[in-house]
Amino acid sequence: MYYYYPDYFDSFRCVGGVKCPDSCCHIWQITVDKKTLKKYNKVKGELGRRMRKKIDKKTGNIVPHGKENRCEFLNDDNLCDIVLQLGENYLCHTCHTHPRHEEVYHNVRERSLAITCPIVCKELLMRESHVTIQIKKDNKIDFFDRYFDNSLYAQLSYIRDNMLSIVQDRQFAIFKRMALILVISHYIQRHINKRQSRLRKSFINKIFSSYPDFLPVEKKDIEKTLTTYSKMSIHMTDKITTGFVKRSLTDMIFTLCTMEPLKNTWLPYLNSIINIRTQMEDEEYNICQKEFNREITDIQLEQLLFYFVYLYCCTATYDGFLLAKIKMAVANTLLIRELWFMRWLEDNKVLSVDTLTEMAHWFVREVENSDENLEQWDSLMQRNPRFSLEILIKICSYFNYL
Ligand code: SF4
Numbered sequence: 001m002y003y004y005y006p007d008y009f010d011s012f013r014c015v016g017g018v019k020c021p022d023s024c025c026h027i028w029q030i031t032v033d034k035k036t037l038k039k040y041n042k043v044k045g046e047l048g049r050r051m052r053k054k055i056d057k058k059t060g061n062i063v064p065h066g067k068e069n070r071c072e073f074l075n076d077d078n079l080c081d082i083v084l085q086l087g088e089n090y091l092c093h094t095c096h097t098h099p100r101h102e103e104v105y106h107n108v109r110e111r112s113l114a115i116t117c118p119i120v121c122k123e124l125l126m127r128e129s130h131v132t133i134q135i136k137k138d139n140k141i142d143f144f145d146r147y148f149d150n151s152l153y154a155q156l157s158y159i160r161d162n163m164l165s166i167v168q169d170r171q172f173a174i175f176k177r178m179a180l181i182l183v184i185s186h187y188i189q190r191h192i193n194k195r196q197s198r199l200r201k202s203f204i205n206k207i208f209s210s211y212p213d214f215l216p217v218e219k220k221d222i223e224k225t226l227t228t229y230s231k232m233s234i235h236m237t238d239k240i241t242t243g244f245v246k247r248s249l250t251d252m253i254f255t256l257c258t259m260e261p262l263k264n265t266w267l268p269y270l271n272s273i274i275n276i277r278t279q280m281e282d283e284e285y286n287i288c289q290k291e292f293n294r295e296i297t298d299i300q301l302e303q304l305l306f307y308f309v310y311l312y313c314c315t316a317t318y319d320g321f322l323l324a325k326i327k328m329a330v331a332n333t334l335l336i337r338e339l340w341f342m343r344w345l346e347d348n349k350v351l352s353v354d355t356l357t358e359m360a361h362w363f364v365r366e367v368e369n370s371d372e373n374l375e376q377w378d379s380l381m382q383r384n385p386r387f388s389l390e391i392l393i394k395i396c397s398y399f400n401y402l
Pocket residue numbers: 013014015016017020021022023024025098099116117118119120
C-alpha cells in the first residue's frame with residue numbers, strides 16, 4: 001500500500017482546550033462508529049448514562065446542544081469529558097483522526113490535514129517554503145476492487161503532480177498559475193469525456209466492470225498539454241472591467257448562501273458583505289483591491305491553492321469531472337481572498353494572520369464539513385454558469401493586472 005501525505009502531516013498536534021481558537025467539536029454532526037458505540041455501552045456511572053442518553057443508538061449521532069451545536073461531551077473549558085475521564089483510546093474514529101483525512105484509492109491512501117482546524121490553517125498560511133508530498137510504502141495489500149478505475153486514477157495522479165508543480169512555480173504570478181491549471185484541466189477533460197463515452201458504449205466493459213485505458217494518442221496529448229502549458233506564459237487580457245469582477249464574485253458569494261449553513265452567523269455574515277458590495281462603487285472597489293493586493297502575498301494564495309488541488313484533483317476518479325475539481329480549487333482560493341478583502345475593509349484596512357486564518361478556516365468548514373454542501377458545491381462547479389471557465393479566467397486576469 002502507498003501513502004501520500006503533505007510534509008507537515010506527521011508533526012501536527014492538537015492543542016485543544018482554551019488554546020484552540022475554534023474547537024472542532026461543535027457546529028457539525030459527530031457520528032460515533034459502531035465499534036466505539038459498543039465500548040460506550042459498557043461505560044458505567046454518570047458519563048455512561050450521558051452517553052446512552054445523548055448518543056443515538058441506531059445512527060451513532062451525538063445530540064448537539066446550545067446555540068453553537070456543541071458536542072455533548074465538550075465541557076466549558078473546551079475539553080472533551082470522554083478523554084478526561086476515559087483517555088484518548090475511547091475517542092470514536094472521527095474524533096481520533098480529525099483533522100487528519102484519508103481518501104481511499106484502491107492501493108493508495110492519500111492523507112491530508114484539513115484546514116478546517118485553525119491551527120493547521122494558520123501554519124499553512126504562515127509557511128513560506130513549498131509544501132512537498134511525501135510517499136511511504138508498506139506491505140499491506142488491498143483486495144483488488146474491480147469497480148475501481150485504476151487507469152483514470154493513474155492518469156489523474158500524474159496530471160496532479162504536474163499541476164502542483166505549476167501551482168508552485170513562483171516565476172509566474174499566482175493568478176496566472178490559477179488560469180494555467182484551469183486551461184490545462186479544460187483540455188484534458190475532453191480526453192476523459194471521450195474515454196467515459198467509450199466506457200458507456202462498451203458492452204464487455206459493462207459486464208465485466210473493466211475500465212478502458214486511455215488511447216496512446218490521448219496519453220500523448222495529455223503529456224503534451226502538461227509540458228506545453230507548464231512552460232507557457234498564458235496570455236491574459238487586461239480589459240476586464242471592475243464591475244464584471246465585483247458582480248461575478250458577489251454572485252458566487254450569493255451562491256454560498258444557498259447551502260446549508262453550519263454556524264448560525266454564516267448567513268448573516270454573507271448577507272452583510274453582499275450588502276456592502278452592492279453599495280460600493282466600482283471605482284472604489286478597484287482602488288481598494290489594488291491597495292489590498294499589497295497586504296497579502298502570492299505565497300499565501302499558493303498554499304491554499306496547493307491544498308485544494310492536492311485534495312480534490314484525484315477525487316475525479318469517481319465521477320470523471322476533473323475540470324469541476326480544479327474550478328472548485330480556484331474558486332475556493334478566490335473566494336477566501338475575497339472574504340479576506342471584505343474583512344480588511346471592515347477592520348479599517350488592518351489584516352492580521354489570525355483574521356486570515358479565521359476567514360479561511362470558516363469558509364472551508366462551511367463547505368467541507370457537510371457532505372451535502374460539498375456535493376452541492378461540486379455540482380455547482382459542473383453546471384452553474386456563475387462558475388464557468390470563462391468567468392474564473394476573467395477574474396484571474398483582472399487580479400493579475402491589479
Ligand atoms: S480545531 Fe484543531 S486544534 Fe482545535 S480542537 Fe480541533 S483538532 Fe484540536
